[in-house]
Amino acid sequence: MKDWAAVAQYALSLPETEASTSYGQPAIKTRGKMFVSAGHVDGSFHVRSPHDEKAVLIATDPETFWQTPHYETWPGLLVRYGAHDAERVARVIARAWWDQASANQRKAYGDRP
Numbered sequence: 001m002k003d004w005a006a007v008a009q010y011a012l013s014l015p016e017t018e019a020s021t022s023y024g025q026p027a028i029k030t031r032g033k034m035f036v037s038a039g040h041v042d043g044s045f046h047v048r049s050p051h052d053e054k055a056v057l058i059a060t061d062p063e064t065f066w067q068t069p070h071y072e073t074w075p076g077l078l079v080r081y082g083a084h085d086a087e088r089v090a091r092v093i094a095r096a097w098w099d100q101a102s103a104n105q106r107k108a109y110g111d112r113p
Helices: 004-012 051-060 086-100 103-109
Strands: 017-022 025-030 033-037 044-048 076-080
Touching: 004 017, 004 025, 004 033, 004 086, 017 033, 025 086, 033 086, 044 086, 051 076, 076 086
Parallel strands: none
Antiparallel strands: 017 025, 025 033, 033 044, 044 076
């Protein structure tokens, strides 16, 4: 995903999503809950991620997944645009959506990506 437009296009393809804002930045939400946003760091976007998964992502691919001190205590991390493993990035975005989805949305979508 080379830029915010590509990230937003993919995120908006997930069920019951909408373009919105979060902290003044473009964001995609489901049920009014943000799961991905343009973030505040050039060259990267923000995606929600549980702390344990965030740690694994950063440890296994720090060139793609990273954080600033601002995000250390937040359940989310930064993802660099143009990452080499676009499928993994898409899966992380889909997981972020799934984690914010309702029980009915999850049931209709299937297991957590």
